[in-house]
Amino acid sequence: MLKYARFVGVYVFALATTLGIALGGAWMWLGFGVIYGVMIVGDEFLGDDYSEPDYRHPGILNALLYAALPILGLMCVVMAWMAGSGDLFGLGAWVQAHVGIDMFAGRVATGPLSWLGAVLSAGISFAAIGTNIGHELTHRTTDRSAMFAGRWLLALTLDAEFSIEHVYGHHNRLATARDPASARRGEQFYGFLVRSVFGQTRSAWELEAGRLHTLGLGVLSWRNRMIRGWLMSAAIAAFFVVAAGWTGLAVFLAAAIYGRSVLEAVNYFEHYGLVREEDQPVEPRHSWNSNKRLSNIVLFNLARHSHHHAQGDAQFWKLRSYREAPTLPYGYLTSMLLVYIAPGWYRDRMTPLVLEWDERYASPAERRLAAAANRASGLRELTLAAGTR
Amino acid sequence: MFDFLKRRPAAPATVAVEPFGWQFEVEPGQTILQAALAQGLPWPSRCRVGSCTTCRCRLLDGKVRELTDTSYVLSSKQLAERTILACQSQPQGPVRVHLERVRATLPADAAGAPAVS
Numbered sequence: 001m002l003k004y005a006r007f008v009g010v011y012v013f014a015l016a017t018t019l020g021i022a023l024g025g026a027w028m029w030l031g032f033g034v035i036y037g038v039m040i041v042g043d044e045f046l047g048d049d050y051s052e053p054d055y056r057h058p059g060i061l062n063a064l065l066y067a068a069l070p071i072l073g074l075m076c077v078v079m080a081w082m083a084g085s086g087d088l089f090g091l092g093a094w095v096q097a098h099v100g101i102d103m104f105a106g107r108v109a110t111g112p113l114s115w116l117g118a119v120l121s122a123g124i125s126f127a128a129i130g131t132n133i134g135h136e137l138t139h140r141t142t143d144r145s146a147m148f149a150g151r152w153l154l155a156l157t158l159d160a161e162f163s164i165e166h167v168y169g170h171h172n173r174l175a176t177a178r179d180p181a182s183a184r185r186g187e188q189f190y191g192f193l194v195r196s197v198f199g200q201t202r203s204a205w206e207l208e209a210g211r212l213h214t215l216g217l218g219v220l221s222w223r224n225r226m227i228r229g230w231l232m233s234a235a236i237a238a239f240f241v242v243a244a245g246w247t248g249l250a251v252f253l254a255a256a257i258y259g260r261s262v263l264e265a266v267n268y269f270e271h272y273g274l275v276r277e278e279d280q281p282v283e284p285r286h287s288w289n290s291n292k293r294l295s296n297i298v299l300f301n302l303a304r305h306s307h308h309h310a311q312g313d314a315q316f317w318k319l320r321s322y323r324e325a326p327t328l329p330y331g332y333l334t335s336m337l338l339v340y341i342a343p344g345w346y347r348d349r350m351t352p353l354v355l356e357w358d359e360r361y362a363s364p365a366e367r368r369l370a371a372a373a374n375r376a377s378g379l380r381e382l383t384l385a386a387g388t389r
Numbered sequence: 390m391f392d393f394l395k396r397r398p399a400a401p402a403t404v405a406v407e408p409f410g411w412q413f414e415v416e417p418g419q420t421i422l423q424a425a426l427a428q429g430l431p432w433p434s435r436c437r438v439g440s441c442t443t444c445r446c447r448l449l450d451g452k453v454r455e456l457t458d459t460s461y462v463l464s465s466k467q468l469a470e471r472t473i474l475a476c477q478s479q480p481q482g483p484v485r486v487h488l489e490r491v492r493a494t495l496p497a498d499a500a501g502a503p504a505v506s
Contacts (some may be wrong), residue, residue: 141439141457168461172440211461214468279443281435312438313420313456313477 003053004060006297010129011071013038013298017121018075021082022095024106028114031121035128036333042294043331049293050321061317065300068133069149072125072156076236076252077243079122082107083115083251084244119251123258130156131263132299136316138163151229155236157259160229165204171312175276175286185273185354186377189343193264265336269328269346270305273354275362275369284310284325285361291321292331303332326357351381358385402480406430407449407487415480420456421446422475431492432475439477448473451484 017031055061081088081103092103110118130153137143137150141163151160166181173179180199183192208226209219217223233256240248269288276286284306290296295303301316306325308314328335329349338346358370374386401414404421415424422444425432435443439457448471456477463472473486 139438142455164461167438167457168440171438172436174436207461211458214460214463214465216465279435282437310437312436 003055004057004064007061007064007300009294010132010298010300011067014071014075014125014129017125018071018078019101020121021075021118022078022101022103022106024082024103025109025114026117027106028110028121029117031125032117035121035124036337039294039298039331039333040337043292043334046293048291048323049296050291050323052320055317058315058317061315065133065136066145066149068129068153072130072153075122075125076156076239079118079251079255080240080243080248082110082118083240083248088243115251119254119258122255124262126156126255126259127262127266128299130154131159131162131259132302134162135166135302136300139167139312141167152232155229155232157256157263158230158233159260159263160232161201161204161208161226162263163229164207164225165200167312168207169200169203171282171309173278174282174309175271175274176278178278179271181267182271183268183273184377185373185382186347186379187272188347189265189268189339192268193261196264196267197260262336265339266302266332268339269335269350272347272350273373274326274357275366275373277363277365277369280363280365282309284322285357287325288328289322289325290328290331291323295332299332303328326353326361329353348379348381351379354382355385403483404480405483405485406446407485409488409491417479419479420476421453421478421480421484421486425475432488433490433492434476437476439474442474444475445472446475446489447471447487448478449485449487452481453478453484454481 013031013035016034020027020030023030077089077091081091087093095101095103134150134153137146138154140146140150147163151163154160154162170179170181173182175182177184180196180203183189183196187195204226208224212219212221212224215223220227222228237249237252240252244251271287274286274288276282287305287309289306290303292303301319302308304319304321306322307319330338335346338349354370358367362370371386374382377383399417401416403412404415404424405412406425411425411428411430413424413428413430415421422432422434422437426434433443435441437444439459440462442462445463445467453473455473456479457474459472459474459477460468462474475486475488
């Protein structure tokens with residue numbers, strides 16, 4: 001049963017986040033602290049996991065995915081309650097009577113610094129649970145229940161259009177210059193963040209407009225899935241406004257934007273510096289892979305990224321380890337934290353790995369593309385390597 | 390709703406490919422492309438998630454279950470001609486398709502770069 005139960009892991013983090021926010025004050029940092037602390041230490045000491053168990057009851061695993069929606073919904077309600085002033089839904093009184101937590105006192109003890117903790121805790125939860133599971137579900141493009149749940153999960157980070165751009169854009173253009181979500185050699189995280197967000201939004205719009213055109217529908221119609229996605233995010237924002245006024249809105253938007261930036265941090269290192277000819281198949285070598293045990297437990301095997309891109313329709317429980325694929329130096333949360341606080345250092349840390357990729361994995365045509373990317377990177381070590389070829 | 394509760398067909402389905410005269414079996418849950426590549430057939434393909442349309446073919450006979458919304462990637466003319474994507478189509482019973490061309494070059498992994506799988 002452990003092979004099923006392990007995937008409950010991420011909800012322990014959600015519980016810590018929600019509990020911390022409900023307690024108020026410095027406790028609002030609990031989720032952030034627990035998620036980063038456990039993940040970074042866990043990835044370092046629990047090592048790799050190459051196991052590929054057979055799952056005979058995918059229904060259990062699907063239930064775990066769909067659970068994200070009510071769990072994050074509850075987190076939002078608690079956060080809106082703490083940002084407001086009344087007793088929204090009678091939640092405060094109920095929790096006091098049945099759980100024994102005094103949310104009223106917690107609210108009084110909460111200042112701006114505590115709210116920063118709440119925003120970071122909720123933001124990382126929106127990304128690790130909302131975006132990640134939304135990604136898994138929205139790959140099932142013809143399953144209406146999966147698309148419904150997945151797009152609402154993505155709407156928490158103002159990004160329901162990820163369900164369009166990721167599947168029809170990113171999976172197609174991966175590791176080529178035309179993909180906004182693949183980081184180029186020499187590119188730093190914060191520059192990539194801006195390019196990726198705008199590039200993906202534009203690409204999603206073009207894809208959606210093209211689809212509507214194909215079907216003979218107007219671009220500005222209720223069938224436009226991008227507009228519908230924005231309305232979903234607007235509905236969540238409206239809930240925060242009604243429940244907790246402008247403070248509520250500010251708290252939600254801050255968590256959503258931070259959550260979105262977390263996605264971009266992950267996008268950044270998942271394909272950093274890799275190249276591919278546009279007319280060649282996507283192979284496992286076109287993604288940075290990780291078999292870190294804890295990253296894969298918490299993120300539903302997202303780190304087994306080489307197989308995901310080689311076979312995008314495979315559900316998470318079918319993803320194989322591909323231990324020979326190009327491998328990230330650290331687990332997912334560690335990489336993410338480093339990308340934020342030391343973007344230049346992380347980029348340079350990848351330089352020898354990228355050069356090794358050229359030697360060990362690249363096809364002859366990719367070596368030529370890589371040499372051009374090295375010359376354009378602006379990094380001394382890469383430029384020198386390009387010169388010696 | 391709740392597509393994941395639906396039962397999949399239990400028997401393999403036969404796919405016939407014009408004009409090459411290929412014939413192969415597709416296991417339940419497998420796509421046409423997966424089965425073709427497993428047979429070693431030179432079926433053109435690239436992204437394998439239904440976005441590049443390299444593996445497209447025309448459905449002449451039979452029914453398939455499509456895993457992605459092809460209106461994002463195919464033109465209205467192609468849709469009218471019953472173009473499907475082999476990588477996103479699971480046959481529901483025997484199927485006959487028309488494939489325009491085969492893969493021209495060997496895949497990169499066969500051309501010298503180490504394959505990882």
